[in-house]
Amino acid sequence: MSGQCELCREDGGETVYRNDKLRVVLVDDANYPGFCRVIWNAHVSEMTDLPPADRSLLMRTVCQVESALREVLQPEKINLASLGNMVPHLHWHLIPRFRDDAHFPNPIWAQPARQTAADVLAARRALLPALRAAIARHAACED
Amino acid sequence: MSGQCELCREDGGETVYRNDKLRVVLVDDANYPGFCRVIWNAHVSEMTDLPPADRSLLMRTVCQVESALREVLQPEKINLASLGNMVPHLHWHLIPRFRDDAHFPNPIWAQPARQTAADVLAARRALLPALRAAIARHAACED
Numbered sequence: 001m002s003g004q005c006e007l008c009r010e011d012g013g014e015t016v017y018r019n020d021k022l023r024v025v026l027v028d029d030a031n032y033p034g035f036c037r038v039i040w041n042a043h044v045s046e047m048t049d050l051p052p053a054d055r056s057l058l059m060r061t062v063c064q065v066e067s068a069l070r071e072v073l074q075p076e077k078i079n080l081a082s083l084g085n086m087v088p089h090l091h092w093h094l095i096p097r098f099r100d101d102a103h104f105p106n107p108i109w110a111q112p113a114r115q116t117a118a119d120v121l122a123a124r125r126a127l128l129p130a131l132r133a134a135i136a137r138h139a140a141c142e143d
Numbered sequence: 144m145s146g147q148c149e150l151c152r153e154d155g156g157e158t159v160y161r162n163d164k165l166r167v168v169l170v171d172d173a174n175y176p177g178f179c180r181v182i183w184n185a186h187v188s189e190m191t192d193l194p195p196a197d198r199s200l201l202m203r204t205v206c207q208v209e210s211a212l213r214e215v216l217q218p219e220k221i222n223l224a225s226l227g228n229m230v231p232h233l234h235w236h237l238i239p240r241f242r243d244d245a246h247f248p249n250p251i252w253a254q255p256a257r258q259t260a261a262d263v264l265a266a267r268r269a270l271l272p273a274l275r276a277a278i279a280r281h282a283a284c285e286d
Contacts, residue, residue: 046221048209059202066191077231078189081224085240085248088220097228105228109250 007089008043016132017139021057024065024135026128031102031116032095033124034073034131038062040090047082047090061139062092068134069096072127079107098124150232151186159275160282164200167208167278169271174245174259175238176267177216177274181205183233190225190233204282205235211277212239215270222250241267 006012013025013036020041027035038061040050047055066078075096082092097104100120102112149155156168156179163184170178181204183193190198209221218239225235240247243263245255 046209046213047223048206048213048221052203052206055202055206056199059198060195063191063195063198066189070189070191077226077228078191079224079226079228080190081222081226081250083220083222083224083250085220085222085250107224107226107228107250107252109252111254 005043005087005089007039007087007091012039012091013037016135017061019139021054022061024061024139026132027093030121032108033121033128034069034075034096036065036069036094036135038065038092038094044090045084045088049090058090058092062094064138064141065094065135068131068138069094072131072134073124076104081107148186148230148232150182150230150234155182155234156180159278160204162282164197165204167204167282169275170236173264175251176264176271177212177218177239179208179212179237179278181208181235181237187233188227188231192233201233201235205237207281207284208237208278211274211281212237215274215277216267219247224250 011025013027015023015025017024022041023039025037025039027037029035040058044050069078073096076099077097079095079097080092095108100116102114102116103110154168156170158166158168160167165184166182168180168182170180172178183201187193212221216239219242220240222238222240223235238251243259245257245259246253
């Protein structure tokens with residue numbers, strides 16, 4: 001699949017952690033600082049295309065990144081999603097949500113509800129160095 | 144939380160499987176026959192509020208329901224999401240997606256793209272008895 005699939009061809013964002021099975025990338029979304037994806041390296045489409053041990057490994061990393069997001073950004077809610085209708089290469093979206101974000105309380109794929117204040121977004125972006133460090137630290141743990 | 148939270152107060156759909164930790168419900172959505180939710184029985188908000196063993200148990204059930212959906216409905220893609228911005232009680236959406244569904248290839252929370260033909264929806268609804276049986280069968284397995 002390497003030629004056609006963009007997640008086979010490219011990292012899909014700024015890689016903040018990688019091992020032989022998966023990678024964690026920071027997504028460059030102006031409205032959602034801290035938006036991360038956990039991307040399975042091999043080209044599979046669905047969770048149930050993976051053997052159970054690999055599903056567990058992937059979800060453990062998703063939870064480690066969730067922990068890092070909660071610790072550093074203290075969001076109102078974490079949104080997790082594996083969709084892949086456009087890019088059917090297994091990847092998880094992790095989106096830290098806030099009451100003042102562009103779509104709250106709707107999913108980020110709905111119509112925007114507001115524009116978040118620039119200083120609020122800047123303050124969240126200022127936490128990205130701490131988030132990168134927290135993701136690397138959590139992903140290095142066994143639990 | 145039992146008074147305020149609708150997923151503490153009510154099942155949240157037609158229950159097709161239940162154990163002491165979680166339940167699987169069929170969602171009544173005219174555009175998405177087979178839309179299921181896996182709902183944690185206790186009131187917690189995020190995956191990382193659960194101990195790791197319970198996270199695994201929950202995701203194992205999510206994958207079992209995914210297997211049942213793939214087996215019976217043979218969708219183009221499975222969408223999985225844990226959002227909970229409006230109802231912060233841990234639950235997973237499992238949505239079988241088809242090229243002719245109301246939003247494909249966008250998430251179901253985006254603007255509708257089309258109306259699926261009534262006979263196509265009726266044919267999918269006709270598979271719900273088989274889906275109920277497949278969910279019960281998969282959820283009873285150890286793997």
